[in-house]
Amino acid sequence: MPGLRLDWATLGAELDSFEAQLKAGAAALSQAGAPEPGGTPRDEILLTGKARLFRYRPLVASPQAVPTLLVYALVNRASMADLESERSLVRSLLEQGVDLHLIEWEAPTPVDASRGLDDYLNRDLAACVSLLNRQTGPINLMGICQGGTFALCYAALYPAQIRNLVTTVTPVNFHTADDALSHLLTHVDLELLGRQNLSGDMLNALFLSLKPFRLMHQKYAGLVAQLSDPASLATFLRMEQWIFDSPDLAARALREFAQLFYRENRLLVGGLKIGGRACDLSSVNMPVLNIFAQDDHLVPPASSQALAGLTGSTDYTALEVPGGHIGIYVGGKSRRLVAETVARWLAARS
Amino acid sequence: MDAVPPWTAAFLADWMRLSGGPWDGAIAAGAAGWRSLLEACEQESLLTAGPWQSFWQFGKALRGYHERQPELGVREAVDSLLADLINGIDLALSAESALEASVPPAPEAMPAFGLWREWQKLGMAVTAAMQAERVAGIALRRRQWQALRAGACRLRERLGDEAALQIASLHALYNLVIDHFEDAYQRELKTSAYAEAFGQHANAGLRLREVMSRLMEKTQRSLGLPTAADLEAIAQRLSVLETAQVTPVPASDGLTAAPASVSPATAPGAVRASPKPRAKRSVAAAGKAPAAVASRRASAPDFDIGGIAPRPTKRP
Numbered sequence: 001m002p003g004l005r006l007d008w009a010t011l012g013a014e015l016d017s018f019e020a021q022l023k024a025g026a027a028a029l030s031q032a033g034a035p036e037p038g039g040t041p042r043d044e045i046l047l048t049g050k051a052r053l054f055r056y057r058p059l060v061a062s063p064q065a066v067p068t069l070l071v072y073a074l075v076n077r078a079s080m081a082d083l084e085s086e087r088s089l090v091r092s093l094l095e096q097g098v099d100l101h102l103i104e105w106e107a108p109t110p111v112d113a114s115r116g117l118d119d120y121l122n123r124d125l126a127a128c129v130s131l132l133n134r135q136t137g138p139i140n141l142m143g144i145c146q147g148g149t150f151a152l153c154y155a156a157l158y159p160a161q162i163r164n165l166v167t168t169v170t171p172v173n174f175h176t177a178d179d180a181l182s183h184l185l186t187h188v189d190l191e192l193l194g195r196q197n198l199s200g201d202m203l204n205a206l207f208l209s210l211k212p213f214r215l216m217h218q219k220y221a222g223l224v225a226q227l228s229d230p231a232s233l234a235t236f237l238r239m240e241q242w243i244f245d246s247p248d249l250a251a252r253a254l255r256e257f258a259q260l261f262y263r264e265n266r267l268l269v270g271g272l273k274i275g276g277r278a279c280d281l282s283s284v285n286m287p288v289l290n291i292f293a294q295d296d297h298l299v300p301p302a303s304s305q306a307l308a309g310l311t312g313s314t315d316y317t318a319l320e321v322p323g324g325h326i327g328i329y330v331g332g333k334s335r336r337l338v339a340e341t342v343a344r345w346l347a348a349r350s
Numbered sequence: 351m352d353a354v355p356p357w358t359a360a361f362l363a364d365w366m367r368l369s370g371g372p373w374d375g376a377i378a379a380g381a382a383g384w385r386s387l388l389e390a391c392e393q394e395s396l397l398t399a400g401p402w403q404s405f406w407q408f409g410k411a412l413r414g415y416h417e418r419q420p421e422l423g424v425r426e427a428v429d430s431l432l433a434d435l436i437n438g439i440d441l442a443l444s445a446e447s448a449l450e451a452s453v454p455p456a457p458e459a460m461p462a463f464g465l466w467r468e469w470q471k472l473g474m475a476v477t478a479a480m481q482a483e484r485v486a487g488i489a490l491r492r493r494q495w496q497a498l499r500a501g502a503c504r505l506r507e508r509l510g511d512e513a514a515l516q517i518a519s520l521h522a523l524y525n526l527v528i529d530h531f532e533d534a535y536q537r538e539l540k541t542s543a544y545a546e547a548f549g550q551h552a553n554a555g556l557r558l559r560e561v562m563s564r565l566m567e568k569t570q571r572s573l574g575l576p577t578a579a580d581l582e583a584i585a586q587r588l589s590v591l592e593t594a595q596v597t598p599v600p601a602s603d604g605l606t607a608a609p610a611s612v613s614p615a616t617a618p619g620a621v622r623a624s625p626k627p628r629a630k631r632s633v634a635a636a637g638k639a640p641a642a643v644a645s646r647r648a649s650a651p652d653f654d655i656g657g658i659a660p661r662p663t664k665r666p
Binding site for chain 1: 401402404405406409410412413416423424425426428509514515516517518519520521522523524525528531532535536539540542545546548549550552553556557559560563578581582584585586
């Protein structure tokens with residue numbers, strides 16, 4: 001039996017080194033605290049329903065005249081877009097001259113269990129967009145993940161309010177062969193699922209179960225090598241906090257989203273209604289930029305790519321970015337590429 | 351279980367435990383020794399208590415083989431470890447079957463009587479839901495064990511491949527193990543049988559959650575405490591009052607495409623304005639707002655605020 005190149009001496013030395021690194025890093029861990037995400041200066045300009053609307057203070061003298069509203073998903077918190085100054089999509093967009101606004105969804109409590117997609121889209125999101133409309137006219141709408149699906153729906157519901165639409169890692173076709181989440185939901189009783197709010201912990205367990213060995217084992221083995229680097233450790237801890245500090249999901253909104261999108265795939269097959277209003281992608285007649293991640297295990301590229309040809313837009317651009325679902329926002333190269341592309345694309349259409 | 355070397359048992363216990371709490375049940379039921387090993391590990395030090403322990407356990411397990419049989423090469427040790435792992439999984443699968451057989455059947459829908467009738471009914475429902483969740487959990491875990499077993503078998507077959515032979519570090523070896531386990535799990539996850547087992551487990555868990563909530567509500571009522579349903583009723587009543595108090599303001603610029611009845615800008619009671627950004631904070635902040643921007647921001651309060659008191663900004 002031929003042997004591996006790895007011998008016992010090397011293995012032993014590496015294991016000893018790992019132990020030493022961890023023991024030495026124990027102090028770093030105990031002193032690391034809980035670094036807070038974000039920090040890019042911003043002002044809250046509206047509080048409506050379960051949404052807070054922020055405007056980020058421009059970082060350039062003459063920001064774009066048309067404001068851009070960033071819509072995040074209900075799962076996880078929007079702080080991912082501004083994790084830290086060196087890994088901030090928000091900051092990168094501001095540096096590129098985007099006049100950036102952000103909706104932060106407040107976590108629903110048990111009394112919000114009956115909040116549905118109608119409340120989130122036709123009331124909360126609509127109130128935020130309307131405020132900006134009144135100031136500057138039609139705005140740019142940019143969505144991330146489920147927030148992209150919301151942005152898409154909103155643009156279909158109220159096309160006159162949206163000047164340009166940017167979707168990023170946005171699921172459109174929920175029935176692609178490689179959509180593990182959709183596959184796992186196949187036999188879940190959605191009526192039962194949507195009777196009570198779903199806790200963030202349960203949702204996180206679902207996400208982790210998609211890649212348990214990489215997400216629950218391998219990444220932590222890699223952490224040990226970062227213990228001696230305070231900045232790297234702080235980044236890791238910020239990301240860890242963001243991943244596991246997930247808000248609960250309102251029961252009705254969850255049930256509707258799972259039913260209309262995951263189960264019935266309504267964006268693709270049509271017949272989608274939100275709050276009784278027809279939501280037809282052919283009404284999306286503004287320019288559309290659709291960005292998706294090459295190695296996305298949550299929203300497969302094929303799911304996002306399905307948007308091509310579904311809208312009524314004559315100005316559709318698609319961009320595949322190297323990286324994963326989150327990596328394209330926090331990774332150095334990918335984040336810059338996303339920000340530069342979005343800013344340039346918007347500037348050309350403003 | 352005695353046939354499984356202690357290092358491998360601890361290693362496997364760790365993997366299972368980190369792969370999800372429910373693994374513990376099988377370990378406890380089928381191999382009492384594993385739990386004590388696991389607890390010993392947890393108390394040992396930062397090395398074994400942290401989330402990085404799977405790597406450390408893996409390396410320690412391999413070194414353990416070397417210490418017991420110095421003549422073994424690394425590859426032979428990995429092969430032995432995987433063989434023991436497969437053996438351990440087979441034992442765990444047997445333990446799962448024993449566990450499944452030990453779950454008593456759900457109580458029949460017996461009528462309840464007397465003063466504690468309602469509590470008795472609820473208690474029976476909780477018991478039935480817990481048993482159903484347990485059985486569904488066993489079925490799902492069985493598929494997960496089998497996936498892990500398949501990954502270990504495949505890795506054993508490929509230890510002689512050129513790529514594996516080039517492995518020159520413990521980290522690379524560990525990554526190879528992770529790759530195989532993850533690949534095997536992904537293959538299993540994509541099957542219809544797994545989706546069905548997952549769905550049944552999820553549904554059983556949701557039913558258990560629901561019946562536990564009912565039990566909790568009944569307990570709260572008996573203590574005179576408000577329940578979630580009470581709070582929701584209050585919230586809905588408040589929403590109606592808010593709606594009744596707000597006078598809709600028509601959109602003036604035609605941008606609001608929605609009909610008046612659901613116009614976003616005029617959605618009754620939907621909007622509360624946040625306070626204007628505080629000048630003091632603007633000056634102190636790194637990114638000062640240019641004059642033009644400040645002017646535009648100052649016009650924000652023109653928006654229909656719906657008569658609701660603004661809430662302060664938590665973090666400008």
